[in-house]
Amino acid sequence: xxxxxxxxxxxxxxxxxxxxxxxxxxxxxxxxxxxxxxxxxxxxxxxxxxxxxxxxxxxxxxxxxxxxxxxxxxxxxxxxxxxxxxxxxxxxxxxxxxxxxxxxxxxxxxxxxxxxxxxxxxxxxxxxxxxxxxxxxxxxxxxxxxxxxxxxxxxxxxxxxxxx
Numbered sequence: 001x002x003x004x005x006x007x008x009x010x011x012x013x014x015x016x017x018x019x020x021x022x023x024x025x026x027x028x029x030x031x032x033x034x035x036x037x038x039x040x041x042x043x044x045x046x047x048x049x050x051x052x053x054x055x056x057x058x059x060x061x062x063x064x065x066x067x068x069x070x071x072x073x074x075x076x077x078x079x080x081x082x083x084x085x086x087x088x089x090x091x092x093x094x095x096x097x098x099x100x101x102x103x104x105x106x107x108x109x110x111x112x113x114x115x116x117x118x119x120x121x122x123x124x125x126x127x128x129x130x131x132x133x134x135x136x137x138x139x140x141x142x143x144x145x146x147x148x149x150x151x152x153x154x155x156x157x158x159x160x161x162x163x164x
Contacts, residue, residue, distance in 0.1 A: 003060020010057060011135060013050035014089060015128045017043050022121040029114055034103050037114050041096035041103075044121065048093025051086055058082065070138055078134040085127040092120045 001009075021043035028036030062075050095117050102110040 002064060003057045004064040007054060007057040007061035010050055010054040011132075014047040014054060014085075015132050017047040017050065018089075018092075018121060018124050018128055021047065022118070022125060025114065025118055025121060029118065034110075038100060038103055040121075041099045041117070044089075044096040044117070045093045048089045048096075051089045055082065055086055065138060074134075074138055078131070078138060081127070081131045081134050085124070085131045088120065088124045088127050092117065092124055095120060 021040045024036055024043065025040035028034070028040060058079065062079070065075065066072060095113065099110070099113040099117055101107075102113050
């Protein structure tokens, strides 16, 4: 298993985990269920750890896909978005640790922390869409914005070649 493979394995956890963690947190807040809120916090902490593992395999993955002829520019765009996303996940993970502590101690600010975590998680979901899409575009050219244009151009070239 090389760095690119590990990167693809790890990168799904912070995105999917964030989605499910946010849903669990929202439901826990609505139902006033501390156990659900704490479950979401643990998921967010896990997302932070897995995002770090994803970042640690990113450079190796970059080297491998550049050797396959992938443009450095598209990789760089993904890398920049991932670094911003990582900052959100670090903040989310650390705030989730604070949330676990406030819930354990039944602190008066526990509810406030859960709302702050929810807002940060929602922001993280927005970032995750852009990071995930930019990463997918590296090898899945069919999801790029200009995919239809490229497909039409390739079909025209193929048609011209077939005509000759």
